[in-house]
Structures are given as C-alpha cells and as structure tokens.
Amino acid sequence: MSIHSGLASHVEEEGEILRRLNEATLHFQAGILGDTELLGLTHKQVKKSGKVLSEFLQNLLEAIDKPTGDATITFLVNCLRDGPKPMEDWKEDIHRLVNAIKTEKSDDANLSAIEDILALLNDDYSEGVRALYYR
Amino acid sequence: MPTFEYFESKVIDVETRIDWAVDVLSGLPSGTHPEVVKVISQLISRINHQVSLLKKLLQTQRASYLPRIRIDYQTIEADLEKISTALLVPLLSEGSKEKALTPILSRICQEAGLQHIKDTLVMLGAPPATLPVAHECPIFCMPYEVTHSFRDWPALYHEAGHVFFSVNRRRYLDSLLTAIRNHFRRIVLATGPMAEPAKSERLRAIRSAENYWTDVRVEELFCDCFAGYCLGLSYAFLWTDLSFRWYSSPQEINLSDDHPPPSARFNCIWYCLPRSLKLDGCGQIIKSIWDAYLTGTVPASSSDPLQVNYDIACSPEAIQTLAETSLDILRNTATVPQYDGSIPTPEQALALKPFEPLTKLLNAAMAVLLLRPESYRGFQDRLLKELIQNQS
Numbered sequence: 001m002s003i004h005s006g007l008a009s010h011v012e013e014e015g016e017i018l019r020r021l022n023e024a025t026l027h028f029q030a031g032i033l034g035d036t037e038l039l040g041l042t043h044k045q046v047k048k049s050g051k052v053l054s055e056f057l058q059n060l061l062e063a064i065d066k067p068t069g070d071a072t073i074t075f076l077v078n079c080l081r082d083g084p085k086p087m088e089d090w091k092e093d094i095h096r097l098v099n100a101i102k103t104e105k106s107d108d109a110n111l112s113a114i115e116d117i118l119a120l121l122n123d124d125y126s127e128g129v130r131a132l133y134y135r
Numbered sequence: 136m137p138t139f140e141y142f143e144s145k146v147i148d149v150e151t152r153i154d155w156a157v158d159v160l161s162g163l164p165s166g167t168h169p170e171v172v173k174v175i176s177q178l179i180s181r182i183n184h185q186v187s188l189l190k191k192l193l194q195t196q197r198a199s200y201l202p203r204i205r206i207d208y209q210t211i212e213a214d215l216e217k218i219s220t221a222l223l224v225p226l227l228s229e230g231s232k233e234k235a236l237t238p239i240l241s242r243i244c245q246e247a248g249l250q251h252i253k254d255t256l257v258m259l260g261a262p263p264a265t266l267p268v269a270h271e272c273p274i275f276c277m278p279y280e281v282t283h284s285f286r287d288w289p290a291l292y293h294e295a296g297h298v299f300f301s302v303n304r305r306r307y308l309d310s311l312l313t314a315i316r317n318h319f320r321r322i323v324l325a326t327g328p329m330a331e332p333a334k335s336e337r338l339r340a341i342r343s344a345e346n347y348w349t350d351v352r353v354e355e356l357f358c359d360c361f362a363g364y365c366l367g368l369s370y371a372f373l374w375t376d377l378s379f380r381w382y383s384s385p386q387e388i389n390l391s392d393d394h395p396p397p398s399a400r401f402n403c404i405w406y407c408l409p410r411s412l413k414l415d416g417c418g419q420i421i422k423s424i425w426d427a428y429l430t431g432t433v434p435a436s437s438s439d440p441l442q443v444n445y446d447i448a449c450s451p452e453a454i455q456t457l458a459e460t461s462l463d464i465l466r467n468t469a470t471v472p473q474y475d476g477s478i479p480t481p482e483q484a485l486a487l488k489p490f491e492p493l494t495k496l497l498n499a500a501m502a503v504l505l506l507r508p509e510s511y512r513g514f515q516d517r518l519l520k521e522l523i524q525n526q527s
Contacts, residue, residue, distance in 0.1 A: 008221075008268065070305075119202075
C-alpha cells in the first residue's frame with residue numbers, strides 16, 4: 001500500500017487548519033494595523049478572527065496538561081515540548097495572547113506566539129505536501 | 136523571506152496555471168466524473184479568492200504581512216499541485232482499461248458498505264493507493280497487472296478503509312488516539328518504584344512509543360482492521376506476502392515510514408479475524424507461513440535509547456487496544472459487513488462465477504493458490520477475464 005492515502009487525508013486536514021488560522025491571524029492583524037478597509041474586510045470578520053484564534057489557543061493550552069484526541073493539537077504540543085523554549089514560557093506567551101485578544105488590546109508585536117505556531121504547522125504541512133507530490 | 140517583488144511575479148505564474156486548469160476542464164467530454172470535476176472547480180475558486188486577497192496584501196508593502204503571504208502562497212501552490220498531479224492526471228489518463236475496472240472498484244466500495252460512493256476513478260500504473268479527495272468519487276491507483284493477477288486485489292480493501300475513514304476522520308481519530316493515549320497512561324501508572332536515571336529513561340521510552348502513534352499511523356492500522364474485517368483471510372495472506380517481499384526486519388520501527396511495522400500490522404489483522412477463519416485450513420497455513428517467516432528475520436532491537444522501542448510501541452496490548460477500538464467503530468457502523476463465511480474449497484472455488492461477492496472470489500483465489508496451485512493459473516485467467524467482461 002502506498003503512503004498516499006493516510007498522508008493525503010492528514011495533509012488535507014492540516015492544510016484546512018493552517019488556512020483557517022493564517023486567515024484569522026491576517027484578519028486580526030489587519031484590524032490592529034487599520035488595514036481592514038484596504039483589504040475589503042468587515043468588522044464582523046475581524047471580530048470572528050479573534051474568536052477563531054483564541055479558541056484554538058485555548059485548546060492548545062488545555063492539551064499541554066491533558067492529552068487530547070485531536071491530531072493537529074497533539075502534534076503541536078509535541079513540537080512545543082521537544083523544542084528549545086521551556087513549556088512554561090510557551091504557556092505564558094499563549095495566555096498573554098489569549099487575554100490580549102479577549103480584551104482587544106493586542107498589538108502587532110505580541111502575535112509572535114501564533115506566528116511561531118503557524119510556522120510549526122506550516123513546516124509539517126509543507127513536508128506532507130512534498131512527500132505526497134515530490135517523491 | 137522572499138520579497139514582495141518575488142510574490143508579485145509568482146501571482147502572474149499562478150494565474151497562468153489556473154487558466155490552464157480551467158481550459159483543461161472545459162475540454163473534458165460532458166459527464167466526465169462530475170464529482171472530481173466539481174472538486175477541481177471548487178479548488179480553482181478557492182485559489183482565485185486567495186489570489187485576489189494576495190494582490191491586496193502585496194499592495195500594502197507591509198513587511199509584517201510577509202509571513203501571511205508566504206503561507207497563502209504555499210497553500211495555493213499545494214492546491215495547484217493537487218489539481219495537476221492528484222486530480223487531472225487520473226482524469227486525463229483514463230482509457231478503456233481503467234474504465235473497465237471502474238465498475239469493479241465501485242462494486243468493492245458497495246460490498247464494503249461505502250454506500251455514499253457514487254462513482255470511482257481508476258489510475259493504472261501505480262501501487263495500490265487511494266486519494267479520498269472527492270467525497271463521493273475516490274480515486275484508486277492500481278498496478279497494470281491487476282487485469283491479469285489477483286495478487287494486489289486484497290490491498291484495495293485497505294484502500295476502501297481509507298475512503299471509509301475519510302468520511303468521519305476527526306471522530307475516528309479522536310476515538311483511536313484517545314484509546315492509545317489512555318493505554319500509555321496506564322503503562323506509566325503501572326511503572327513501579329525505580330531509581331533515577333532508569334525511571335527517566337523508562338518514562339522517555341513510553342513517551343516516544345506514545346508519540347509514535349501519529350494520526351497517519353493510527354489510520355493505517357485502522358485500514359488493516361477494516362480490510363481484515365471485510366475480507367478475512369485473503370487480506371492476512373496478502374500481508375504475509377508483502378512482508379516477505381519488502382521486509383527483512385518486520386519489527387523494526389522506521390520513523391520515516393508512516394506505516395506501522397509489518398509485525399504490528401499482521402498481529403492487528405490476525406486479531407480482527409473471526410475464530411472460525413483462524414482455525415480454517417488456509418488460516419492455519421497462513422499462520423504457519425508467518426511464524427516461519429518471523430523465525431528467519433531480525434528481532435526487534437531496543438538497545439538504541441533514541442529509537443522507539445517496538446516492544447512498548449507495538450506491544451500486544453497496544454495493538455489490541457487499537458484493534459478493539461477499530462472493531463468497535465466498524466461494529467457500530469451497520470453498513471460495513473464482516474467476512475465470516477467459510478473459505479471455499481478448491482472444488483467450490485473452481486466453479487465460482489464472477490457475479491459472486493468479490494470477497495468470496497478473492498478468498499477462493501487464495502484457497503486455490505495455497506491448496507491447489509497447479510489449477511491457479513487457469514482459474515485466475517478465467518475468473519479475471521469473466522469478471523472484467525461481466526462489468527464492461
């Protein structure tokens with residue numbers, strides 16, 4: 001059996017999550033930078049982006065302490081655990097971002113936690129796409 | 136990070152390729168696999184939407200948007216790759232052989248309880264695989280020789296398992312991953328008092344074993360259960376053969392392979408078989424072939440502390456946990472039938488007609504090959520010819 005089948009589903013699902021989070025980050029960022037009109041975004045879209053990001057980050061925080069059946073979240077928790085940055089620092093950064101989103105007091109700089117998480121997800125997604133189409 | 140100029144150029148390149156895909160689609164004869172065409176059209180519209188946003192982002196010239204632009208561009212390229220490699224290649228290479236096999240694949244899907252499947256698309260010239268990209272029309276890859284040999288046909292039931300899994304992937308993964316995580320948590324709790332550093336080492340080994348079971352590996356093992364459940368011994372026989380062909384260390388854990396090791400897969404398949412099939416004459420032969428194969432192979436090694444330990448990751452209890460959870464999923468899905476019939480004797484097999492269930496035909500083919508090999512060639516030639524003619 002070729003590798004295609006299970007990997008194709010994994011890549012498909014991971015790609016959807018990556019797209020959703022990247023879009024939410026963009027919309028949220030555009031809100032902070034005052035670019036919503038230029039990008040043709042509505043206030044509702046910006047508001048929704050904060051909700052998407054904070055829900056995802058909350059799930060990630062919960063999974064750090066309690067294992068989950070969500071494959072993407074589990075993958076990210078493993079990456080965070082195996083990386084050089086201490087887990088306590090990750091938790092603190094994620095907490096800070098979630099609070100900033102909730103209180104709508106975020107600035108461009110403190111998006112670094114979600115930027116790093118997106119980069120981890122994107123690395124794995126790119127590896128999957130490469131394995132599917134370039135082997 | 137590439138510059139705005141680079142992405143501006145790439146947008147032009149992307150637009151050219153979208154136009155090409157649109158041209159190809161408009162040149163297809165009407166009625167060509169509408170489900171696959173629909174998926175391609177949806178991907179094209181998604182890319183168009185992303186390109187339009189990308190152009191606006193590029194106009195801002197804000198460096199803080201570059202990471203967003205990069206991911207957008209990468210996902211656009213992945214969609215284009217999927218269109219050209221995974222979807223258009225099988226669509227454009229479909230000839231008379233592929234068309235003759237399509238109804239048989241649809242029959243496999245129906246018999247395996249995949250009632251949502253309305254159409255299938257076959258691509259010859261590749262190892263057995265499926266791309267469950269179009270919900271109601273999976274794409275099945277098969278080697279050319281399937282028209283002349285039954286050897287790889289049982290693998291299509293594993294592939295049908297992927298199609299089944301894709302319908303409720305998140306739910307099934309949640310059940311399987313939770314079950315395996317709970318299994319390893321029990322192992323941690325059962326670890327008795329130990330002195331450091333042995334304790335840390337033991338906990339590290341358990342964590343590596345737990346992390347080994349990614350979503351892709353868990354899905355692969357589920358599909359083995361699915362095939363063993365639907366097809367019975369014929370699938371277990373394929374696994375002994377595949378292991379002979381490809382593996383000299385069936386217990387070796389290869390982290391670059393998204394499939395679990397062959398021993399774990401065979402044990403899982405065997406666990407899923409009904410007792411009557413394990414006790415069948417062919418079942419006994421397959422088990423003895425497997426045991427003989429194992430005695431001639433390299434056993435699992437756990438000396439490298441950086442390696443995932445097979446005895447922990449694929450212990451009988453871990454495999455049983457995944458097999459039981461998979462069987463629960465299948466038993467709770469009323470549409471998926473279990474193969475629990477008897478294996479035809481060679482005499483019965485030689486008299487079978489192509490309209491019999493494919494599961495029966497494949498188990499009959501295995502019985503003739505194992506019990507009356509001198510009749511196999513004639514049996515296979517006749518049945519495959521009738522099977523393909525009967526469908527076209």
